[in-house]
Amino acid sequence: MAYFRNLQMFVRVYELNGMSAAARDQRTSPAVASSRISDLEKHLGVRLFNRTTRALQPTENGKVFYEGAVKVLDAIADAEAAIASSGDEPKGTIFLAAPLGIGRRFIAPAVPEFKEQYPMIDVRLRLSDRSINVTAEGLDLAFHLGILEDSNLKVRGITECPRILCASPEYIKRRGNPKTAAALIAEKHDCLKLRYPGSKEFRWTLLTPAGPEKFDVSGPFESDDGDVLTQWALQGHGIIMKPVFEIADYLRAGALVTVATATPPVSVQLACLSSHRRLKDPKIKLFTDFMVARIKAELEAASLSFPGMSNTQTGK
Numbered sequence: 001m002a003y004f005r006n007l008q009m010f011v012r013v014y015e016l017n018g019m020s021a022a023a024r025d026q027r028t029s030p031a032v033a034s035s036r037i038s039d040l041e042k043h044l045g046v047r048l049f050n051r052t053t054r055a056l057q058p059t060e061n062g063k064v065f066y067e068g069a070v071k072v073l074d075a076i077a078d079a080e081a082a083i084a085s086s087g088d089e090p091k092g093t094i095f096l097a098a099p100l101g102i103g104r105r106f107i108a109p110a111v112p113e114f115k116e117q118y119p120m121i122d123v124r125l126r127l128s129d130r131s132i133n134v135t136a137e138g139l140d141l142a143f144h145l146g147i148l149e150d151s152n153l154k155v156r157g158i159t160e161c162p163r164i165l166c167a168s169p170e171y172i173k174r175r176g177n178p179k180t181a182a183a184l185i186a187e188k189h190d191c192l193k194l195r196y197p198g199s200k201e202f203r204w205t206l207l208t209p210a211g212p213e214k215f216d217v218s219g220p221f222e223s224d225d226g227d228v229l230t231q232w233a234l235q236g237h238g239i240i241m242k243p244v245f246e247i248a249d250y251l252r253a254g255a256l257v258t259v260a261t262a263t264p265p266v267s268v269q270l271a272c273l274s275s276h277r278r279l280k281d282p283k284i285k286l287f288t289d290f291m292v293a294r295i296k297a298e299l300e301a302a303s304l305s306f307p308g309m310s311n312t313q314t315g316k
Contacts, residue, residue, distance in 0.1 A: 003043070004076070007069050009036040010048065014058055014066045016136055025138040077281070090283045091120030097134075098143040101226050101246045102270065103127040106295045107143065114290050121283050129194060129226050134273055140284050141274035143291075145243065147205075148269055156272040158292055159299060161243040163265040165204075166256040170236035181206045181215050181263040190238035191217035192229045204241055206263040241265050245299055270295070 012022040013033065023033040041048050048062035058066065098107050103125065111123050132142045134153055148155060165184075167177075178184045181204075184191070191204070203214040219238045223229055230247060233240040234255055240247075250256040272288055 002039070006036045006040040006043075007073060009033055010040055011066065011069050011073060012138070013037060013049070013056070014062065018056055021136070089120050090118055090286060092281070092283050093122040093124060094141075094283060094287050095124045095126075095139050096141050096143070096287075097126040097128065097132045097137070097139055099145045099226070100127050100129050101243065102143050102145055102295075104227070105246070106298060107291060110291060110294045114287060117290075118283070118286060121287070123287070129224055135275060139274075140281070141272055141288060144269075144271050144273050146268050147266070148271060153273045153275060156274075156288065156292065158270040158272060158295055160267045161245065161270050162267045163241055163243050164247075164258050165206075165239055165241050165260045165265060166233065166247065166251070166258050167239045168234055168236045168255065169257055171233075171238065172257060172259070174236070177257070178260050179262050180260055181208060181213070184217065184239070184260050184263075185215060189217075190219040192219050192232050192238040192240045193217065193222045194226055194229060195222045195224060205266050206260070207266055208263050212266050243268065 019033045020030045023030045046061040
């Protein structure tokens with residue numbers, strides 16, 4: 001068991017490029033992490049990492065050993081998954097992350113129901129609108145809402161989510177309703193932007209007659225919490241870009257109104273991301289299947305078509 005734990009720690013130190021990060025991931029102390037790596041190096045008779053006060057880099061032996069260690073851990077995970085799938089009661093803990101809007105509206109309310117069906121499975125849910133590194137943060141899976149980039153993760157698409165630009169009637173009365181992206185820029189409208197460390201949507205990508213184009217927009221406020229932006233928009237402070245499902249009730253009530261409908265935002269994909277290794281765990285598949293079905297059903301039940309939304313936005 002000690003050797004197995006040493007292997008686990010080595011892989012996480014390698015992947016996270018640090019003792020402290022790996023220790024947090026494995027829920028132990030940096031001293032224990034360092035001790036496990038030292039024990040492994042003594043057992044192998046080689047140095048796996050070059051350590052300095054500022055950096056930790058794998059040696060050539062460390063790089064070779066990492067490839068083998070991952071295969072060993074994968075084989076053990078496969079064996080455990082085979083045993084777990086043959087049992088009557090799946091158990092364990094699932095660590096996942098989701099954007100605030102998705103998490104609050106769909107995932108968090110459904111977790112208790114999932115727990116009732118599978119009482120031996122615990123759920124640790126983290127909500128954030130910032131970019132999540134599934135591997136580095138030791139997550140089993142993460143729900144992602146945005147434009148997907150190339151990655152070595154397993155991607156399970158859920159649905160395309162249309163987005164719109166909208167503002168409160170108060171803001172429109174005061175500043176006018178821009179019909180196009182060009183008017184949005186020329187009239188210097190106040191745009192409320194989602195920003196966080198690592199954020200890539202500093203510009204809004206809108207659909208023009210020439211195709212998708214990026215526009216530099218500015219405004220008085222920014223936040224790393226999308227729901228805060230919605231509240232600012234409701235208070236008349238500017239224009240937001242939002243997935244329709246997040247603001248559907250406000251649109252129905254007339255508290256928010258679509259703007260720049262001639263050049264709507266590009267849609268984003270809602271997907272579930274996980275490492276190939278994690279997908280072999282039966283409890284992960286159970287949870288993913290449960291949540292994907294729930295999210296699809298709730299989105300389908302909601303009426304997400306509103307005046308001013310183009311076929312391009314709705315995907316029709």
